[in-house]
Amino acid sequence: xxxxxxxxxxxxxxxxxxxxxxxxxxxxxxxxxxxxxxxxxxxxxxxxxxxxxxxxxxxxxxxxxxxxxxxxxxxxxxxxxxxxxxxxxxxxxxxxxxxxxxxxxxxxxxxxxxxxxxxxxxxxxxxxxxxxxxxxxxxxxxxxxxxxxxxxxxxxxxxxxxxxxxxxxxxxxxxxxxxxxxxxxxxxxxxxxxxxxxxxxxxxxxxxxxxxxxxxxxxxxxxxxxxxxxxxxxxxxxxxxxxx
Ligand code: 6PG
Numbered sequence: 497x498x499x500x501x502x503x504x505x506x507x508x509x510x511x512x513x514x515x516x517x518x519x520x521x522x523x524x525x526x527x528x529x530x531x532x533x534x535x536x537x538x539x540x541x542x543x544x545x546x547x548x549x550x551x552x553x554x555x556x557x558x559x560x561x562x563x564x565x566x567x568x569x570x571x572x573x574x575x576x577x578x579x580x581x582x583x584x585x586x587x588x589x590x591x592x593x594x595x596x597x598x599x600x601x602x603x604x605x606x607x608x609x610x611x612x613x614x615x616x617x618x619x620x621x622x623x624x625x626x627x628x629x630x631x632x633x634x635x636x637x638x639x640x641x642x643x644x645x646x647x648x649x650x651x652x653x654x655x656x657x658x659x660x661x662x663x664x665x666x667x668x669x670x671x672x673x674x675x676x677x678x679x680x681x682x683x684x685x686x687x688x689x690x691x692x693x694x695x696x697x698x699x700x701x702x703x704x705x706x707x708x709x710x711x712x713x714x715x716x717x718x719x720x721x722x723x724x725x726x727x728x729x730x731x732x733x734x735x736x737x738x739x740x
Contacts, residue, residue, distance in 0.1 A: 498701070498724040500731045504689040507727045508541035511687055514725070515546060515630065516554035518683060522629040523556045529629050530620070532563040532673065534642070535578030536634040538687045543586035557592040561620075565633060565678070566643035567600035569609070569660075569669035606660035606669040613671060614658045626657050627720075628681040631673075635688045637696050639710035643672035646709050650674060675714040683721040686712070693730040701734065 501507040515531070522529040533539065545551050568576045575581075579599035587597055598616060602609030617626050633641045643661045644650060650659040650672060657677035661670045678684060688697055699705060700712045701724070707713040715722065 497722065498726060498731070498734075501725065501727050503727050503729070504538070504541060507687060507689055507725055508539075508545055511539070511542040511632070511685065511725055512545040512551045514685065514723075515542070515632075516551050518630045519555045519560060522682075523559045526629075527559065529556065529560045530563070530627075531560065532565045532628050532631040532678075532681075533578070533582050534565050534632040534634045534687065535567070535581070536636075538634050538689050539632055540581065540585055542632075542687065543582060547586045547589040552590055555590070557590045560592050561596045561598065562587065562592060563598045563617075563628065564600050565631060565641075566670055566672040567602055569602040569606050569671065571603045572599075572601070600658075600671040602660070602669065602671045606662075606671060609671055610656075610658050610660050614656060617657050617677070626673075626677045626680050629683065631678055631681040631684045633678070633684060633686045633712075633715065635686055635693060635696060635700065635712050637692060639696055639700065639712050641686070641712040641715060642678065643670040644675060644711035644714065646711060651708050651711055651714060675711070678715055679718050679720075681717055681720050683723065684715055684717050685723045685725055686715075688724065688726040688730040690727070691729040691732055693726075694732040694734075697724075697726060697730050698733040 519529040567578050570576050600613050648661050650661050653659050653674040659674050
């Protein structure tokens, strides 16, 4: 499913509305809302909107548990830290209990951080299936999503829910949910904005390339929804009807 919005502002409003709807539905059905946030810049306006009325009052924050799809292994006060961005733009401004915010803490040993986050998730999802109610994802121009990057061994992971990735170019370790974990979600929503993403979005949606070269193609929820929330810039190379 693809939904084309006029621009990033419209995309962000649609994402905030969807977030609030999914939160209310999850709490009504199961008494809690489990969401994994995306890093990067695209979701920032969505986070800002969720921190303000009318969306702030629409989300049952007291019953919301916040996780991340990935994290850069940098100090918690480093501006690249996804959890720091989300705290500044959203979580520090809404009444989500701090014990319900679960950042990936990997500024020391990525390997230990993987074990810790995997254990956290396995404790949360005791039934053995990490069924987030909502996973937000971005799309990199090279086809990565979360920290599932082309050519990395994490793309082959079939058991673990969390893995560490080393990006040699950036000299940076990252933690990421694996495709196995993401694909257990009830709903996965990609947020994609800007002309710069048009070529990769067409490749992801239109071409049948090997997912190892376009990891976003690994994201196929087993028993859940997949929505591409994109703006006209990103959709510029798609046929008028979106994607088939
Ligand atoms: C991260 C994200 C990453 C991001 C894409 C798109 O930590 O950077 O998880 O997967 O979503 O790189 O980033 P933009 O939204 O900034 O284009």
